[in-house]
Amino acid sequence: MVKTYRSPRGFRDLTPEIMILRKKIFSEIEEVFRRYGFDPIETPAMEYWETLSGKYGEEAENRLIWRFKDPWSNKEYALRYDLTVPLVRFISTHPEIQLPFKRYQIGPVWRHDEPQKGRYREFYQCDADIIGSPYPEADAEMVNLLIDSLKSIGWNSGFTVRLNDRRLLFGIFESELKINPIVNVYRIIDKLDKIGLKKVEEELNREIKNEEMVKEILYLISLKGSPEELLELLLRKYKKNKYVKEASEYLKEVMDLVKENDKVVLDLSLVRGLDYYTGPIYEVVLEKPKIGSVSGGGRYDNLAKMFSGRNLPATGVSIGVERLIDAGIEIGLYNIKEKTYTQVQVVFMGYANFKYAWNITMKLREAGINTRIELNRTKEETQRRKANRMQIPVLIFVGKEEETQNIATVYSTTSNKRIRVKVDDVQKAVKDLLGIDQ
Amino acid sequence: MVKTYRSPRGFRDLTPEIMILRKKIFSEIEEVFRRYGFDPIETPAMEYWETLSGKYGEEAENRLIWRFKDPWSNKEYALRYDLTVPLVRFISTHPEIQLPFKRYQIGPVWRHDEPQKGRYREFYQCDADIIGSPYPEADAEMVNLLIDSLKSIGWNSGFTVRLNDRRLLFGIFESELKINPIVNVYRIIDKLDKIGLKKVEEELNREIKNEEMVKEILYLISLKGSPEELLELLLRKYKKNKYVKEASEYLKEVMDLVKENDKVVLDLSLVRGLDYYTGPIYEVVLEKPKIGSVSGGGRYDNLAKMFSGRNLPATGVSIGVERLIDAGIEIGLYNIKEKTYTQVQVVFMGYANFKYAWNITMKLREAGINTRIELNRTKEETQRRKANRMQIPVLIFVGKEEETQNIATVYSTTSNKRIRVKVDDVQKAVKDLLGIDQ
Incomplete structure (x- = not known):
């Protein structure tokens, strides 16, 4: 009895179809990152446990970080949980780096989460961060980058950037409303999208036991709209609160530099879980499908x-590229039809023509054309069937006749065009059929 | 007292300079992989321990694989040790995949090795494998691919492909010379490059205690040369040995399809450590620097x-791209001069001109030009100094005069050319200076 081996639960295998789509999307986003002046770095998959410990809050610390002890050195290691904490560790390890430092990193992170639809234990993050600027222009770059990244991968509309600020939350809920302890209240507010306003009200009543206060909270978290207008409203309402004032002025400066400000909505119900945020926070949500946030970020000046020991202001964004891909496939924005990068299959009529076919194959590869030849000495029909299943656009047939005359029969499956060319012209003929500039 | 945090021992941080070089090299190799008809897959960083166990031999099993138990599920996990065993597991998980399956995968692997110069605990492999063909043409594809990959990243000469076959080794050393146990002898032969012929002789004498036999072994492992000629010699010498016969005929077929056969040398001292090889094996060594093998591969039909439970013939190659990069930097083939992808820095004379400079920055990004603007409100001189340190090729200066006249001063640091253009022409002017086709 033979076992079937699988990838671990929550860890995926990616087949060529999905990889071809992913690579295209990743490279579009990477191009936008570069356009904004970000450069790549890479940090290791593993960090010492002490590097990650105490940075993400309780749940991550106690459950979500993949952590283990090396039996040889007895050192504790952890798989990276995001790309942000490793970046800040990187900056501390490399004091020679010139600031502001704009870096991007695209790579997997690992979370010991309960796997479910759209949630994996290994997934990619596409991060861009600016280390060393305390100014609104850095946050504005992040919001513009976020919008341009989404547009570059086909989301021209159908998404909203939700904006908030940790100082607004503190100023209103802690300093004004004096809710204490606040953590559970934030946790309830954070669930608004998932459980709805009614359930939030119930939970808040259970937590606070003060109907007036709950009404006020419900009113505040239902405010959503143009940042410029809402900030005016909040400034009037809490005109003496220095946190509200500081945050509002800061966010106005940010919005003044955001080029598509109709895509941005101020939303006081936006909390975001990670402990390390200190200023503006933002999230991208799609109109459909309704799958929660697909990107997010914010300012983390104290990390x-x-x-x-150095104070280093920092702000950054993480694009949930895998969720965006899943969503895009769901609404038909992306398809996974492309099964191969291969452009040409060289088909030999009989194994007697194999060497001749092989030489044509090598010739095409030399011209930069992605070319396959059957490696299992099968009959011509099988070769054709396999090529068709892979949707290879051009087939080249060579048999006794072709070999004798030193020619090849070139066939385009898309246009049904079939031509016979001299072997010396085969590269050019294929490029013509594929529409490649010579 | 503040601690300095570091990446774990044997794990590296990669800065933008080295990343820019790596990305270029990786993408060249990837392009060659595609040209040969390989498509990408990705398998997880982690596998269940049982997937890797029993595949790599004793040392890997007991020491080199990063292995740990999940405290929650009590399941045993391991970080992948190479990309080959996960590929074969992938094939078993996905029986729907059409054969022969040509896949490439580029990604990190982890080994609990003692770190030293050029040896890390996390390093990238670039692998291409063919699953499902038992024929010499599949192995010939691998050798041609190896040679073309090296050429694509600048190694036009200065390297040799060493070729051998596990069946030759078995036929000669086990079946003919009847050495038993053979494992230690292979281990000694494998050290030839590192410790030299004299030391190998000493160790063999200690191991075998048969001078005639040791002489014969030393003679055999000193044979290096054109595969065609050496195979003839071996066939004459061991004409009745079916393993030698089978391997020789097979390798001759392979060599008949290798296009640059002057780069290939048959070498009976090539053993290669991994347990799973069954047929042809090969390795790339550089003339200089002398750093051991930089790529390798072979046939593994039983994995x-x-x-x-299915028999699936397989052959593949792994390019040690990081070693090649280290070697290329050492001999001056590569340089890490390129510090940024950024092409333009927009410099504002005073913060009063910031918004004007910001709009020009966004305009350039819209045209696909990688552009930075200072985010720390520093004075013009500092902005220039930072841009120069990053070697950004084009600077755009905007001050009061430029803003009033709606123009910009565009300056190329490479040609020292300085021109003033209307804001509407700034995209075109920059593209001209950068030599980008419009």
Whole structure:
């Protein structure tokens, strides 16, 4: 009895169809990152546990980080949980780096989460961060980058950037409304999208036991709209609160530099889970499908201090590219029809013509054309059937006749065009059929 | 007192300079893989321990594989040790995949090795494999691919492909010379490059205690040369040995399809450590620097059986791209001069001109030009100094005069050319200076 081996639960195998789509999407986003002046770095998959510990809050610390002890050195290691904390560790390890430092990193992170639809234990993040600027222009770059990244991969509309600020949350809920402890309240608010306003009200009543206060909270978290207008409203309402004032002025400066400000909505119900945020926070949500946030980010000015003792202002964004791909496939924005990069299959009529076919194959590859030849000495019909299943656009047939005359029969499956050319012209003929500039 | 946090021992941070070089090299190799008809897949960083166990031999099993138990599920996991065993597991998980399956995968693997110069605990492999063909043409594809990959990244000469066959080794050393146990002898032969012929002789004498036999072994492993000629010699010498006969005929067929056969040398001292090889094996060595093998591969027909019970012939190659990069930097083939992808820095004379500069920045990005603007409100001189340190080729200066006249001063640091253009022409002017086709 033979076992079937699988990838671990929550870990995926990616087949060529999905990889071809992913590579295209990743490279579009990478291009936008570069356009905004970000450069790549890479940090290891593993960090010492002490590097990640104390950065993400309780749930991550106790359950979500993949953590283990090396039996040889007894050192504790952890698989990276995101790309942000490793970046800040990187900056502390490399004090020679010139600031502001704009870096991007695209790579997998690991979370010991309960796997479910759209949630995996290994998934990619596409991150861009600016280390070393405390100014609104850095946050504005992040919001513009986010919008341009989404547009570059086909989301021209159908998404909203939800904006909030940790200082607004603090100023209103803690400093004004004096809710204490606040953590559970934030946790309830954070569930608004998932459980709806009614359930949030119930949970808040259970938590706070003060109907007036709950009404006020419900009113505040239902405010959603143009940042410029809502900030005016909040400034009037809490005109003496220095946190509200500071955040509002800051966010106005950000919005003044955001080029498509109709895509941005101020939303006081946006909390975001990670402990390390200190200023503006934002999230991208899609109109459909309704799958929660597909990107997010914010300012985290105090994280660097935990490593180097240096105060280093920082802001960044993480694009949930896999969720965007899943969503795009669901609404028909993307398809996974492309099964191969191969452009040409050289088909030999009989194994007697194999060497001749092989030489044509090598000739095409030399011209930069992605070419396959059957490696299992099967009959011509099988070769054709396999090529068709892979949707290879051009077939080249060579048999006794072709070999004798030193020619090849070139056939385009898309246009049904079939031509016979001299072997010396085969590269050019294929490029013509594929529409490649010579 | 503040601690300095570091990446774990044997794990590296990669800065933009080295990343820019790596990305270029990786993408060249990827292009060659595609040209040969390989398509990408991705398998997870982690596998269940049982998937990797029993595949790589004793040292890997007991020491080199990063292995740990999940405290929640009590399941044993391992970080992947190479990309080959996960590929074969992938094939067993996905029986729907059409054969022969030509896949490439580029990604990190992890080994619990003692770190030293050029040896890391996390390093990238670039692998291409063919699953499902038992024929010499599949192995010939691998050798041609190996040679073309090296050429694509600048190694036009200065390297040799060493070729051998596990069946030759078995036929000669086990079946003819009747050395038993053979494992230690192979281990000694494998060290030839590192410790030299004299030390190998000493160790063999200690192991075998038969001077005649040791002489014969030393003679055999000193044979290096054109595969065609050496195979003739071996066939004459061991004409009745079916393993030698089978391997020789097979390798001759392979060599008949290798296009640059002057780069290939048959070498009976090539053993290669991994347990799973069954047929041809090969390795690339550089003339200089002398750093051991930089790529390798071979046929492993029995590995799939351990997963699915199905017999699946397979052959593949792994390019040690990081070693090649280190070597290329050492001999001056590569340089890490390119510090950024950024093409333009927009410099504002005073913060009063910031918004004007910001709009020009966004305009350039819209035209696909990688553009930065200072995010720290520093003075013009500092902006220039930072841009120069990053070697950004084009600077755009905007001050009061430029803003009033709706123009920009565009300056190329490479040609020292300085021109003033209307804001509407700034995209075109920059593209001209950068030599980008419009």
